[in-house]
Amino acid sequence: MPQLIINGIIMGSIIVLGSIGLTLTYGILNFANFAHGDIMAAGAYLCLFFLGLNVPFVVAVILSMCITAGLGILIDWCIYRKLREKTSVVLLIASIGAALFLRNVVQLIFGPQLVYYSSEIQMAKKLPFGIRIKPDEIFIIAASFLLIIAVHLFLKRSRIGKAMRALSDNMQLAGVIGIETEKIIFWTWGLGCALAAAGGIFLGLEVQLRPMMGWDVLLPIFAAVILGGIGSPYGAMAGGMIIGISQEVSTAFINPAYKSVVSFMILILVLLIKPSGIFGKKERLA
Amino acid sequence: MESILKIENIAAGYGRVEIVKGISLHVSKDEIVSIIGPNGTGKSTFLKAIFGLVKVFTGNIFFDNEDITGLKPHQIVKRSMCYVPQDNNIFPSLTIKENLDMGAFVRHDDYSKNIEEVYGIFPLLSGFKNKKAGELSGGQQKMLAIGMSLMLKPKLLLLDEPSAGLAPNMVDEMMKKIELINREEKAAILMVEQNAKRALKISNRGYVLSMGKNMYEGTGEELLNNKDIGKLYLGE
Ligand SMILES: Nc1ncnc2c1ncn2[C@@H]1O[C@H](COP(=O)(O)OP(=O)(O)OP(=O)(O)O)[C@@H](O)[C@H]1O
Numbered sequence: 001m002p003q004l005i006i007n008g009i010i011m012g013s014i015i016v017l018g019s020i021g022l023t024l025t026y027g028i029l030n031f032a033n034f035a036h037g038d039i040m041a042a043g044a045y046l047c048l049f050f051l052g053l054n055v056p057f058v059v060a061v062i063l064s065m066c067i068t069a070g071l072g073i074l075i076d077w078c079i080y081r082k083l084r085e086k087t088s089v090v091l092l093i094a095s096i097g098a099a100l101f102l103r104n105v106v107q108l109i110f111g112p113q114l115v116y117y118s119s120e121i122q123m124a125k126k127l128p129f130g131i132r133i134k135p136d137e138i139f140i141i142a143a144s145f146l147l148i149i150a151v152h153l154f155l156k157r158s159r160i161g162k163a164m165r166a167l168s169d170n171m172q173l174a175g176v177i178g179i180e181t182e183k184i185i186f187w188t189w190g191l192g193c194a195l196a197a198a199g200g201i202f203l204g205l206e207v208q209l210r211p212m213m214g215w216d217v218l219l220p221i222f223a224a225v226i227l228g229g230i231g232s233p234y235g236a237m238a239g240g241m242i243i244g245i246s247q248e249v250s251t252a253f254i255n256p257a258y259k260s261v262v263s264f265m266i267l268i269l270v271l272l273i274k275p276s277g278i279f280g281k282k283e284r285l286a
Numbered sequence: 287m288e289s290i291l292k293i294e295n296i297a298a299g300y301g302r303v304e305i306v307k308g309i310s311l312h313v314s315k316d317e318i319v320s321i322i323g324p325n326g327t328g329k330s331t332f333l334k335a336i337f338g339l340v341k342v343f344t345g346n347i348f349f350d351n352e353d354i355t356g357l358k359p360h361q362i363v364k365r366s367m368c369y370v371p372q373d374n375n376i377f378p379s380l381t382i383k384e385n386l387d388m389g390a391f392v393r394h395d396d397y398s399k400n401i402e403e404v405y406g407i408f409p410l411l412s413g414f415k416n417k418k419a420g421e422l423s424g425g426q427q428k429m430l431a432i433g434m435s436l437m438l439k440p441k442l443l444l445l446d447e448p449s450a451g452l453a454p455n456m457v458d459e460m461m462k463k464i465e466l467i468n469r470e471e472k473a474a475i476l477m478v479e480q481n482a483k484r485a486l487k488i489s490n491r492g493y494v495l496s497m498g499k500n501m502y503e504g505t506g507e508e509l510l511n512n513k514d515i516g517k518l519y520l521g522e
């Protein structure tokens with residue numbers, strides 16, 4: 001069991017990194033960005049590209065995060081921005097289009113096969129309680145923890161960070177008090193997609209890279225966002241950990257092939273019992 | 287006294303629907319001016335039109351001797367006019383302090399003194415600086431909303447029904463605060479009010495609107511003593 005909880009924390013960290021950006025853009029722009037998973041995949045493959053150039057891993061991660069941030073901003077600028085006046089269904093469909101586009105570009109460049117960042121076999125370290133953990137996994141947990149702390153400080157302390165939370169609460173009021181909302185939206189895409197890239201890379205490190213990897217992780221990410229309350233970054237952090245841990249722990253009782261059913265069930269339960277989520281104030285669905 | 291706001295015969299509305307159909311009004315630098323009138327007559331739409339939230343079809347709006355017709359809210363805020371909407375006027379998941387920070391968003395100087403001033407006007411708020419605004423009572427939220435707008439040292443405050451939904455004793459309290467803000471913060475005030483009598487009592491002047499147009503104009507006292515208005519709008 002302790003092993004499953006550790007595995008859950010690893011998956012939870014990845015889900016949290018993916019869900020912070022999704023919940024912020026969902027809260028602010030009021031639409032479910034189905035391309036968010038494929039943004040994660042794009043980040044993961046960018047990292048693969050940089051590793052191919054013999055760039056050190058940490059540098060490759062940072063470069064990929066920056067470029068993915070730019071990619072997110074670009075997608076918003078070219079596609080979503082023009083559709084803001086339309087209903088959220090139009091945006092939702094546009095995001096599915098963006099998702100398909102990204103996935104096909106990735107597949108075109110890198111091919112459909114499974115890839116690993118490294119072909120080395122890592123020895124798992126033995127810890128008390130029979131826990132075995134690979135150095136990569138320690139890196140994933142530590143790096144995610146640092147990123148989450150950084151996001152927390154940014155959202156709580158910085159002027160732009162506070163404005164992001166304000167926009168997610170009440171976009172109209174933000175405009176009324178003089179916040180240039182488009183600027184804040186721009187930063188929000190950047191932040192959200194940079195974190196998504198980190199999540200995608202860590203997913204690639206833990207499992208492997210596939211063009212479909214982002215799409216497959218979208219369900220637990222949406223479950224985390226809705227469980228935490230749409231628009232609440234702190235809710236996404238809690239929700240992501242809960243989903244990650246329950247998925248892994250469930251494998252003690254059910255066939256691991258069905259573990260994604262767990263996020264689906266949590267998602268349905270939240271929608272039935274408390275649609276606004278743990279920290280949510282709004283009840284919204286795409 | 288020189289006027290801070292001068293509106294000449296504006297028409298405004300949503301899409302192509304005209305709701306405000308020719309309203310003229312002025313506010314002097316030291317005045318409290320109230321707008322009263324029946325429900326659905328376009329009072330809120332009129333305030334939104336001044337603040338650039340609703341399209342102005344014809345007419346002109348002058349603020350501090352400058353034509354601001356058609357400017358966007360973030361441009362108007364920078365000229366020191368603030369607007370407090372009737373509801374949804376705070377950020378519920380931010381703390382009181384963070385809400386006030388957001389009120390000062392367009393400022394780049396040190397505004398800590400200003401925050402203390404706001405706590406001075408609304409001592410209730412200083413008790414829970416780190417509480418989430420969504421957990422405050424309705425009355426406290428209204429105080430916070432006005433407090434946010436004071437962070438920019440406005441020359442003119444537009445208030446949409448500041449006393450709506452408040453308990454009767456809180457209504458008096460709110461009117462006292464508005465007088466205080468007018469006197470101490472030197473902010474001119476243009477407010478829309480359902481509690482017409484109480485609003486007119488603290489107002490220098492008032493306007494009665496009906497169907498998107500001016501009906502009457504006078505000092506607070508004149509309007510309070512006018513029999514027709516009493517019958518129609520003051521519930522006598
Ligand atoms: N966003 C909107 N789009 C279209 N029509 C609107 C909108 N908001 C208000 N209206 C219409 O404009 C008219 C005037 O509304 P407004 O809110 O300005 O009146 P009001 O005088 O403030 O009323 P109240 O006393 O109820 O606050 C109403 O008929 C209303 O239906």
Ligand SMILES: [Mg+2]
Binds near residue numbers: 329330331372446
């Ligand atoms: Mg109104």
